[in-house]
Amino acid sequence: MTVDTESGSWFITFMGLAEGKDWQDVHNKVWALKSGDTRWQEKTPVPATLPLKGRLASIAVALNGKAWLFGGYTVAEDHSEISSPDNYSYDVLTDNYTKLKDMPVPVDDAVAVTYQNRYIYLISGWHNDGNVNLVQIYDTKTDSWQQGSPYPGAPVFGHAGGILDDQILVCDGVKVVPQRAKRRTFAPESACYKGIINPSHINKIDWQIVAHPTGKSRYRMAAKGVKTPSLEGVLFIGGSDNPYNYNGVGYNGEPSEPDEMIWFYHFDEKRWQLLANDDPTMDHRGLLEYEAGFYIIAGMGKNQQVLNRITHFNKQQLLTTISENKNNLGQE
DSSP: EEEEETEEEEEEEEEEEEEEEGGGGGGEEEEEEETTTSSEEOOOOOOOOOSOOOSOOEEEEETTTTTEEEEEEOTTTTTOOOOOOOHHHHHHHTTEEOOOOOOOOOOBEEEEEETTTTTTEEEEETTTTEEEOOEEEEEETTTTEESOOOOOOOOOOEEEEEETTTTTEEOOOOOOOTTTEEEEEEOOOOOOEEEEETTEEEEEEEEEEEOOSSSSSSOOOOEEEEEEEEEEEEEEEBBBSBOOTTTSTTTSBBBBBOEEEEEEEETTTTTTEEEEEESSSSSOOOOOTTTTTTEEEEEGGGGGGGGEEEEEEEHHHHHHHHHHTTOOOOOO
């Protein structure tokens, strides 16, 4: 994530999975890079109230000069998983955490968006042993929670989304499929929904179906709302069309690989636009924007390789390509 402070902007990465990709490689470490610097700084690890400190699939957003960190799950030696109730705000300048009020329903692998420079929306996600359709709204001014209009599609985890003004767009993820007389399974969910927030009643969201760009779901994409004089929409990059466990191996037993397409949904045209991506990656939480670029911190590359780099996209070049090819749009 990127956090703008009075002394400059910072890239920050919280927790995750080291290259061993096993339960003991789940960590709570934090690194930060100040704009203009070339060396990352190791910061104080994220606190935890659960016995296991490391977390996967937590959700972080930047707002008002701080990072806001929610949920995630721990992985034990027997591979049991617990969704964490822990939430913190983090001040990178003081390297200090402030405990926030617990989520009503702890979730991981959710989508988080910010609204009105005050509210943080956590949309769907996984809670301990199943997905939830909740939209949980955190008020950064009052340290309180309220429930928004529920997510209208199949509850999912590993979905992606972005917000622009009053409009949210959320796509894909993994749903739970019950089976007759045998263990449930996980299946990709190819579905997109636009939510229009009522600015006077911020818990009221008018959810609407948006046609899917490809008909084939992607898991753990990076996404962000984008607004320029000629473009208004949400950009989706990366992810995999084969949903997987934390080690990068699909629930179908097949190794997962990153998808090589970039999606852009035009709010004004109500249309999708698809572009090729020559540096595909997967296993993301957010798409970062800073000055002349879009950035993705780490993730996985081809052959489920855990990455230790930042993937950079030239913002002007990418958005110019989208704008110049706006006439070649898919159907809604």
